[in-house]
Amino acid sequence: MTILNVALGQRSYDILVEEGLLDRAADHLAGFARDGRLIVVSDETVWAAQGERLSRGLGPVQAAPIILPPGEASKSWATLAHLVDRLLALGVERRDHIVAFGGGVIGDLAGFAAAIVNRGCGFVQIPTSLLAQVDSSVGGKTAINVPAGKNLVGAFHQPSLVLIDPTVLATLDARQLRAGYAEIVKYALIEDAPLFAWLEENGPALLGGEPGLLHHAIAAAVAGKARIVAEDERETLGRRALLNLGHTFGHALEAETGYSDRLLHGEAVAAGIVCAFQFSVERRLCPSADAERVQAHLAATGLPTRLGDIGIAADGRRLVAHMMHDKKREGGRLPFILTRGIGQAFVDMSVELEEVEHFLDRRA
The missing domain is CATH 1.20.1090.10 (Dehydroquinate synthase-like - alpha domain)
Structure with a gap:
């Protein structure tokens, strides 16, 4: 395992890179679960390809998935509003951690929602595209697109942990x-x-x-x-x-x-x-x-x-x-x-x- 740290004082966090991390997700995520549950935000494509694997890797921790449409078009006010409504309906609290399980779009959406729901709760990144693994999952930039331009509405909101499993890339075209x-x-x-x-x-x-x-x-x-x-x-x-x-x-x-x-x-x-x-x-x-x-x-x-x-x-x-x-x-x-x-x-x-x-x- 490669362990890297983003040194930001109280907002510091680790990035773990290892093959098979998804299969041992509970080892790293169980501490973030409340009452044995973790809310997982993903998209239809990623969940169909990797959702069962993540659920198995979480072991006794139950995944409560919120599945969104894939693609850049989802980085919108409408999808963000839908996600926030779903999170609130699931009873998310400020001390909860939302798991962003997908590419850069899901990371941006889940991270932005985590920044604004209850005036801020935690989140964890499990990036599933190479682009998200090497770029968007690290650094705390979250955003949606608006008619005026790309990523113009968002927040800096650092994750608590980033788990990078290169084996998930096997399903990428x-x-x-x-x-x-x-x-x-x-x-x-x-x-x-x-x-x-x-x-x-x-x-x-x-x-x-x-x-x-x-x-x-x-x-x-x-x-x-x-x-x-x-x-x-x-x-x-x-x-x-x-x-x-x-x-x-x-x-x-x-x-x-x-x-x-x-x-x-x-x-x-x-x-x-x-x-x-x-x-x-x-x-x-x-x-x-x-x-x-x-x-x-x-x-x-x-x-x-x-x-x-x-x-x-x-x-x-x-x-x-x-x-x-x-x-x-x-x-x-x-x-x-x-x-x-x-x-x-x-x-x-x-x-x-x-x-x-x-x-x-x-x-x-």
């Missing part, structure tokens, strides 16, 4: 696995050049499901995020903003595709990372060889790296208009995560949006 892999690459590109070199060598076998490689990559990515979150929990110092490498461009692409399955979040991040590197090259910040290396690796894994791969024909002005709904906007300016090379990301507040428009026009 190849596309979902690739989408999660993009976030692992992101962590390497932020500040871990040796990890990127390791991914170049081991990525294909990792995506083929090799357990030891998956465990290593998950633990490395989570350790990177835990370190950054501990330094800047609420993204007030600029340090945590580095985790948005590829996201400013990527969220604009997601908005253009209607936050639909046409473009998964990790796919948008992959294309956004390439944009960030290429934009950095144009600004003479980053060696072109590094940008080419990043694009080649992501493309080799089957991830989109060009706007044409996504089928987007929108011009730069339209995509930048989507960016203006970014919640990280400050004084009308957007922080762009640019790079001086692999493992050398930094925050740049000096970027003129007209410059971004012209850059995107040349890549439409």
Whole structure:
């Protein structure tokens, strides 16, 4: 077992990474149960694939499931209201812990509901997608989408524990696995050049499901995020903003595709990372060889790296208009995560949006 800690004083918590954790869930979750029951929030797809396994792993602890529709469309006011009503009907109390058992959508919804029900109760993350395991389950960001943009309504609410079992990924299709892999690459590109070199060598076998490689990559990515979150929990110092490498461009692409399955979040991040590197090259910040290396690796894994791969024909002005709904906007300016090379990301507040428009026009 790999045990990582997010050091946040009284809000500190552990992240456990081990094959088979789901089958021994009671060992780690029994202490969170009240009267022998745990409320588990999941979606139809995950519960059908893994619900029975979790229930067996909980042993004497009874799972009280709340099952929601799958997909990004569920991150809405309507689904949040439905979830809160169900939680209250089940008699959830402030000292209870809600278990988020699913991908990033379920983690966001269950975490946000836990933040607001009874003015806040506890929750535990059991992420079941690679993207959620390496990214959204750690750090306490919870949110829903609204017409104005993605993740614009939410709360920082840290979990009490995160259980990561790489074996649950066996039920993921190849596309979902690739989408999660993009976030692992992101962590390497932020500040871990040796990890990127390791991914170049081991990525294909990792995506083929090799357990030891998956465990290593998950633990490395989570350790990177835990370190950054501990330094800047609420993204007030600029340090945590580095985790948005590829996201400013990527969220604009997601908005253009209607936050639909046409473009998964990790796919948008992959294309956004390439944009960030290429934009950095144009600004003479980053060696072109590094940008080419990043694009080649992501493309080799089957991830989109060009706007044409996504089928987007929108011009730069339209995509930048989507960016203006970014919640990280400050004084009308957007922080762009640019790079001086692999493992050398930094925050740049000096970027003129007209410059971004012209850059995107040349890549439409």
